[in-house]
Amino acid sequence: MKTLEEYMAMPYRMEIVEDKDEGGFVVSYPDLPGCLTCGETIETAVTNAIDAKKAWLEAAIEEEIDIYEPDSLDDYSGQFKLRIPKSLHRMLAEHSQREGISMNQYCVYLLSRNDALYSKIKN
DSSP states (O other), X not given: OOOHHHHHHSOOOOEEEEOTTTOSEEEEOTTSTTOEEEESSHHHHHHHHHHHHHHHXXXXXXXXXXXXXXXXXXXXXXXXXXXXXXXXXXXXXXXXXXXXXXXXXXXXXXXXXXXXXXXXXXX
């Protein structure tokens, strides 16, 4: 097991969400389950999050709970293969040609747009 200082130095991803009902901001660490806090401003929420992260890690070390290392973009290549029906392939190729971009760029645009819509619905 690593030391508290080693865990604190790791680049854990912090998620900040505006709390529209209560006001302020809620901060969590997806790789540290249950580690969350809040603050009236983003600055205070981030400061509180660092304190919450430290307290969470101290408790996990003391209780000998498994602490996961932060997820890294190095784990992802940015590529995946996708088999689609020929009719959809033709439609995507035609739409991307009309837009004057590659089909790859067009598909990235569609995925990004739909992911953003999904994120709004989810929150």
